[in-house]
Structures are given as structure tokens and as C-alpha cells.
Amino acid sequence: MSMDDSHEPQIERENVCPKCGSPVEARETAAPEPGIAVCSLCGAPLAETGDYATANDPNAPPSPPAQPPARNPWALVVVALIAAAMLFIGFHMARRSGPTHPLGLAHNTPAPDFTLESLDGKNMSLSDFRGKAVLLNFWATWCGPCKIEMPWFVELQNEYGPQGFQIVGVAMDDTSKEDIAKFAKDMGVNYPVLLGKEAVGEEYGGVPALPESFFIGRDGKIVDKIIGLRGRGEIEDSIRKALNTSAGTSTANAGSVQ
Numbered sequence: 001m002s003m004d005d006s007h008e009p010q011i012e013r014e015n016v017c018p019k020c021g022s023p024v025e026a027r028e029t030a031a032p033e034p035g036i037a038v039c040s041l042c043g044a045p046l047a048e049t050g051d052y053a054t055a056n057d058p059n060a061p062p063s064p065p066a067q068p069p070a071r072n073p074w075a076l077v078v079v080a081l082i083a084a085a086m087l088f089i090g091f092h093m094a095r096r097s098g099p100t101h102p103l104g105l106a107h108n109t110p111a112p113d114f115t116l117e118s119l120d121g122k123n124m125s126l127s128d129f130r131g132k133a134v135l136l137n138f139w140a141t142w143c144g145p146c147k148i149e150m151p152w153f154v155e156l157q158n159e160y161g162p163q164g165f166q167i168v169g170v171a172m173d174d175t176s177k178e179d180i181a182k183f184a185k186d187m188g189v190n191y192p193v194l195l196g197k198e199a200v201g202e203e204y205g206g207v208p209a210l211p212e213s214f215f216i217g218r219d220g221k222i223v224d225k226i227i228g229l230r231g232r233g234e235i236e237d238s239i240r241k242a243l244n245t246s247a248g249t250s251t252a253n254a255g256s257v258q
Contacts, residue, residue: 017042107223111136111216112203116170116194119181124194126168127220133160133242134216135167135235138201141175141183143210145229150187152232157191160239164218167191172201172210213238217245 020042111134115125126136137153139146157167171180171193184193201207204214208227215224215238223245224238 108221110220111214111222112200114200114203116197116200119177119184119193119195124168124192126216129166129168130220131218131247132164132166133218133239133245134214135165135239135242136204136214136216137167137169138172138196138204138207138210138212139169140171140173140210141180142173146211147187148229149211149232149235150189152235154188154190156232156236156239160243163243165239165243169193170196170200172196172207215239215242217242218247219245221245 111126113125113127115123118124126134135153135156139150153167153169157165169184169189169191173180173196177195180193180195204212211226211229213226213235214222215226217223223241226235226238
């Protein structure tokens, strides 16, 4: 090729001519049509050798945009399961991290007193049970684990009641008193059930999960606490802790929450 030809548009590209098979290192765009490259040796069109013509033709339609890779739905499921497992482990560790309860309700802390309405329409206070060991149980009719432990409570009330033990249920429901009463009757509840209030729940640390039980000694002080469902044996151990306390004198239950 002459020096004068050096000004003709050339594009370097590794390829071969489909007609003569010779390596193609330069392409001319002068013939047979504008925008169509030809072999510099035999003159055969090179459009079929790839997307060269399209790339150099200003009138050619644009290439479709690249599509992002499809997301694997199973990957999202795995991520969700991992996140749920981490939350469960964190909550489980928090439950066993020590005896200190939210808002300063530690072991040997006086249990806050309160006055709530019972299902039979009477006002009942925690201080009414001074001198007894009390299992204060926060629950709700929609709580599945609560339905599991309630029959245990019925049996434990019968077994330990003569020793000075009393279960007090606090229903943290938004439903009506009639619905709560029907639920308690269907479950055979044999201990007082009170209609809970958020203010009382806040006094006991906000009640972050249901069921939640506080075990209160005869002196009105908290001896143990259980969040969530535990085995009957563990509940019974905490009841014995509460029973093995002496009434004595205590400032517990001062400042009743209405």
C-alpha cells in the first residue's frame, strides 16, 4: 500500500477474510457500500465477520442494553434465614446473660406494686398477696407458648397453693374482657387473671416478649424471672426459690401503679 493510502480510514482487527482466508489487518470502508468493510486483498465484504459494520455504521440501530444478572431467589432465602438465626442467638444469649432485669429489676429488687381489675370486676393489688410466694405471669390469648404453660400453672397452683404459693396472671391483650374470660375458662385457669395495662408492663421492664414470668418471694422481692417458654421443671425450681423465702419486712410494693 502506498504512502498516499495511509490517509484512508483503517481499523486494525485480528480476523480473516471469509473469501480468500487471508489475515485481515486493515479494512476499507469505501466499497461496496458506505459503512461496509472490505478485504484489502480480494475486495470481499467483511460484514459477516462480526459486528464491525454495525459498530461503524452511524445509522445502525443501537445495541440492546446489557441486562443485569438474574437474582437467585434461594440466595435471598438463605440471607433471611441467617439474619433470623443471628437475632435468635442474640436474644437467647441476652436471656442468659445474667440476673439483672430491665429498668433495674434485679434479683432481690422489690417487685413494683400495682392495682388492676380482675375478670370478676374487682380491683386487685400485688400487695394483697404479701407473705405468699407469687408467680406473676404476663400473657395474652394470642400467645402460643402461653397456651402450653397454662395447664402447668393450673397443676402447680393446686400442688403448691397449700404451701403459700399464688399465681397471678396479667392479660396483656387488646381484646375484650369477655374474650379473655372465655379463654381463661376454656383453659381451666384456677388463679386470678387481671386486665393488664401498659404502665404496669413498663414497671416490669416493658415486657419485651410473652410469656414473661416474675417469681416473687414472701418478702415481696424478685427471686427469678423467665422470658418465653421454659420447661415445667425449670418453672418449678423457681417456685421453690420463692417459697424458700421468709416474709420479714420489706418496702416492696410501695407506690402502687394504677
